[in-house]
Amino acid sequence: MRIAELVTAIIIALSSIYLMWKSGEGPSWDPTAVRFANIGINVDNSGPGSGFWPFWLAAAMLVAAIAVMVNWHLRATPESRSEEVYLDSYGKRMLLTVCGGLIAFLILIRFIGFYGAIPLFLFYYIYFLGRHSLLAAIAISAAVPVFCFFFFDVAMRIVLPKGYLDPLFIPLYDIFL
C-alpha cells in the first residue's frame, strides 16, 4: 500500500501539471493567443480569463499532491505506513473478472445493443462469478431486459440502441410504440 500511495500521488501530480498546461491553451480559432495569457485577471475590466479557474485549481491540486508525497516520506498517514498489500490476489482477480465483464458489456452494447448485452452480462456475473443456480441466472437475465424495454423504450420513449439486433425489435415497436 505504501508504494501505491506514492505512485498515486505522482500520477495526480502529473495530471495536475497536464491540466495546468491544458488550461493555459487559448481558443483554437485564435492562433495568435499566447499560452497562459488567459489565466490571470485581465486589466481591461473583463475579469479573469477562461483558464483562470482551472489553472489555479490544478495548481492547488499539485501542491496537495506534493503534500501527500511529503506525508509519505514522513510516514505521517496510515496509508504511508501500511505494509499491507494494495490489492491482494482476491482483489486482483475481482477487479479483472468484474471490470473485465463491465468493459466487455460496454463493448457488446456497440454490436448487439443493450438488450443483447444486458442478459449476457447478468448471466456471466450471476452464474459464473456468483455461482448461483442456472435457473436463477436465466430468470434474472431474462427479466431485467424485459423490464428495461418497457420502462425505457415504451414508457419513457428513450430508445436504447439495439445494434445489429434492431430488426428483431421491429414487431415490438409496431405493438408498443
Next chain:
Amino acid sequence: MDVITLLIDGIFTALQPLNLGLALLGVVIGLFVGAMPGLGSVNGVAILLPFTFVIQQITGSVSSPMIFLAAIYYGAMYGGAISSITLGIPGASTAVATTFDGRPLALQGKADRALVIAALASFVGGTVSTILFTGAAPLLASVALKFGNPEIFALMLLAFATFVGLGGDDIPKTIISICLGLILSAVGFDIISGAPRLLLFDSTAWFSRGIQFLVLAIGVYGIGEMLWTINSTRYKTEMTEARITLGRMRAALAGASEAWKGTLIGSLLGFFVGILPAAGATPGSLMAYGVAKMVSKDPSKFGHGEPDGVAAPESANNSASTGAMLPMMTLGIPGSPTTAVLLAGMVIWGLTPGPRLFTDQPDFVWPLIGSFYISNLIAVVMNLAFIPLFLRVLRMPFTILAPLIFVLSVVGVFAAYQNIYDVWLMLFFGIGAFFLRILNYPLAPAVLAIVLGPIAEPTLRQSLILSDGSWMIFLNRPIAGPITIVAIVLILLPLVGLIRRRLLRR
C-alpha cells in the same frame, strides 16, 4: 399567505394518491438501500435520478420526482440501522455510530429492542427537524434573496472549508478531491467568454459537452463504491438472528421511552450539524453519539448496549438529513453528498435552486416540505411493520445485487444523456474511484464540487469583475465578509493543530 396555510396546502398536495404512492415507493427503496451494506442514500438517489424523468413526464409536476427522491433519502436513514444492528456492519456511513451500541444489544439477544428504539428515535429526529425546517426555511430564504455574487461565492468557500476543516479525512487528499471535482466541472466551454477549454487529449467527441454530473456521481457511487465493497467484504456477511414477534415488539415499544435523552440530543444536534454546508448526516450522528455519551450519568455503559447510544445517532442522522436540505433549498448549496445529487436533480428538472425558489416555485417547495412529514410517518410504520421482511431481504446475495446495480448504472447514465461516451467515462471514473478509495481518498467532496463548480466559478469571476480584480470584495461586504472569515478559519484550523502538535513535541 402565512406559513401554516402554505404548509397545510403542501401536506394535502403530498397526500394526493400519486405523490403518496411515490413517497411509499421511495421509502421502501430507501429502507432497502439503507439496509444493504455498501449502499447508502447517496447511491440510491444517484442511481435512480435518471429514472425520475419518467415521473416528471407522467405527473407533469416538478415536486413529484423530488418527493420520490427525498423519500429514498429518509428511508435510507431508517434502513441503515437495520444492518448496523443485525449484521454489525453499517448499512451506510450515516449508521456507523449505530453499530457502537446497536450491535452489542443484538448480541445480547435484544435486537428487537434496538431496532424499535432506532425506528422511533429516527421518527422523532425526522419530525423535530422537519418542524425546525418549516420555521427556518422561509426566513433564511428571504434573507438569502439579498445575496449577490460575492455572498454566494463566500458560501461555496465555506462549504469546501467545512470539508477540509471538519471532514476528518486526510487534508491534502480532501483538497485533491475538491479540486478534481471543480476542474472536471470546468471541462467543455467557458460560459463567460465562450471559449472551449480543457478538451482533454484534444478530443471534442468526448469532452466538448462537458462532464455531466451524473457521470461522475454514478461512476463513484454505482461502480467505484460497489467495487470497493466487493473487495472489502468479499461478498460475505454474518447475520445475527433477530427473533421478532408481536409480543416482543409491543414490549420493546413500551420500553423505548428510556432512550428519550439520546433522542432529544440527536434530534437537535443533528439538525444544526446538518445545516452546515457539506457536513451532513455522518458527522451529525457521530457527534450526537459523542455528546450523548458525554452527558450520560454512566458513560461506561456506552459501547455495551446502551439504548441512548442507539437513539442518539439514529435520531441525529434523520435530523441531519432534513437539516442538510435547508441550505440546499434556501441557498442552493447542498449540505451533504446526497443533497448535492438532489440539487443536480433540481437543475435537470428545470428548476433554479436558490432563495428565489420559495417565491417563484411555491408549488414545488411546499408539497415537498409536506412530504417530509408524511414520508417520516410512512417510514416509521413501514420500518416497524416489515422488520422481519427486511431481515429476509438482507440475505439477498451481493453477487445478485451487484450486477443489477452495475446494469442500472450503465442504463441510467445512457438514458440520462443518450451518449455512449458518457457511459465509458462513468466506468473510467468508477474504476479510478475504486483505486483512490482504497487509499482513503474521500470522494464525496469531488461529487459535491462538480455540482458546485458551475455556480462557484461564475460567481467568483463576476465578483472580481465587479471589484476590478480586487479580492477584498469577499471581505469588506457585510454578509460575505464574516462568511469568508469563518471559511478561512476552518481551512487554517487543521494547520494550527499541526503546528501546535509540532511545538508540543519539542
